[in-house]
Amino acid sequence: MPAFAISPYARKGAVVHTRYDFPSVLRTLEIPVGMRPMNLFDALATPMYDAFSSGPSNAATYTALKPSYDLNKRNPNTAANRAVMRGLNMSTLDQVPQRVLDRILWRAVHGARSKPPSPGPNAVKEQGPGD
Numbered sequence: 598m599p600a601f602a603i604s605p606y607a608r609k610g611a612v613v614h615t616r617y618d619f620p621s622v623l624r625t626l627e628i629p630v631g632m633r634p635m636n637l638f639d640a641l642a643t644p645m646y647d648a649f650s651s652g653p654s655n656a657a658t659y660t661a662l663k664p665s666y667d668l669n670k671r672n673p674n675t676a677a678n679r680a681v682m683r684g685l686n687m688s689t690l691d692q693v694p695q696r697v698l699d700r701i702l703w704r705a706v707h708g709a710r711s712k713p714p715s716p717g718p719n720a721v722k723e724q725g726p727g728d
Contacts, residue, residue: 600617600622600645600648602645602648602649603659604649604655605653605654605655605656606649606650606651606652606653606654606655607648607649607650607655608647608648608649608650608654608655609654609655609657611647611648613645613647613648615643615645615647615648617643617645618642620638620639620641620642621642621643621644621645622645623635623639623642624639624640624642624643624644625644625645625648625649627639628644677709681701681704685697696716699713699716700713
């Protein structure tokens with residue numbers, strides 16, 4: 598997962614290619630405060646050692662940029678948008694297969710007729726509308 602570390606302890610200018618996951622983030626946060634792992638997942642997680650130094654060596658200031666677009670803006674209620682969502686259960690969380698949502702996002706960015714890339718090596722083959 599992409600991450601952006603902003604801290605005096607973050608290695609300045611570092612681009613880290615080590616594979617981390619969310620338990621790695623949790624484990625990294627637990628270590629400096631002396632917190633024991635909450636469960637087996639974060640106990641076995643790889644801490645993000647190569648993204649941080651042991652002392653505050655990064656004094657660079659950080660100024661957050663405000664987004665140039667409205668974060669609350671919704672997609673327009675058009676026939677095309679309704680057709681894409683037809684048949685998908687959006688009444689509760691996680692009812693639509695990830696592959697289906699990935700394809701919707703891909704086509705929204707790259708065009709309705711574009712072909713999304715195949716899923717990663719550990720992906721489960723899922724069937725959904727449009728497959």
